[in-house]
Amino acid sequence: MENKTVEPNSELSKMDTNGDNIISQKEYEESERAIRLELLRNQDQKEDSKLKMVWYSLFSLMVFPLLLMISSVFGLEDSGKHLSAMSSIFFLTIGGIVSVYFGADSYQKRNGK
Numbered sequence: 256m257e258n259k260t261v262e263p264n265s266e267l268s269k270m271d272t273n274g275d276n277i278i279s280q281k282e283y284e285e286s287e288r289a290i291r292l293e294l295l296r297n298q299d300q301k302e303d304s305k306l307k308m309v310w311y312s313l314f315s316l317m318v319f320p321l322l323l324m325i326s327s328v329f330g331l332e333d334s335g336k337h338l339s340a341m342s343s344i345f346f347l348t349i350g351g352i353v354s355v356y357f358g359a360d361s362y363q364k365r366n367g368k
């Protein structure tokens with residue numbers, strides 16, 4: 256059997272965790288498992304941030320009418336008018352964000368991703 260060497264200070268040399276200068280099958284599988292775990296963690300963080308975005312969108316949906324009420328209470332007629340003008344596109348955008356999130360989520364679950 257021919258001896259193979261790996262480049263020193265490379266990613267491959269880091270696989271030799273016990274320092275015996277041999278990358279065993281076990282060390283290789285452990286590194287592969289660590290990479291897979293890292294990918295899963297990244298995926299999880301991505302899903303968390305998407306979910307957070309949806310929650311903030313829904314929260315802004317509740318804040319919007321409050322802004323209208325506040326502007327009418329303090330007699331800010333112009334602000335109220337501007338907010339009313341914005342409301343239709345605002346609600347459409349929030350609805351789009353939320354529906355795309357749930358649509359993409361169910362599509363990914365159905366396709367096993």
Ligand SMILES: [Ca+2]
Binds near residue numbers: 278
């Ligand atoms: Ca080793």
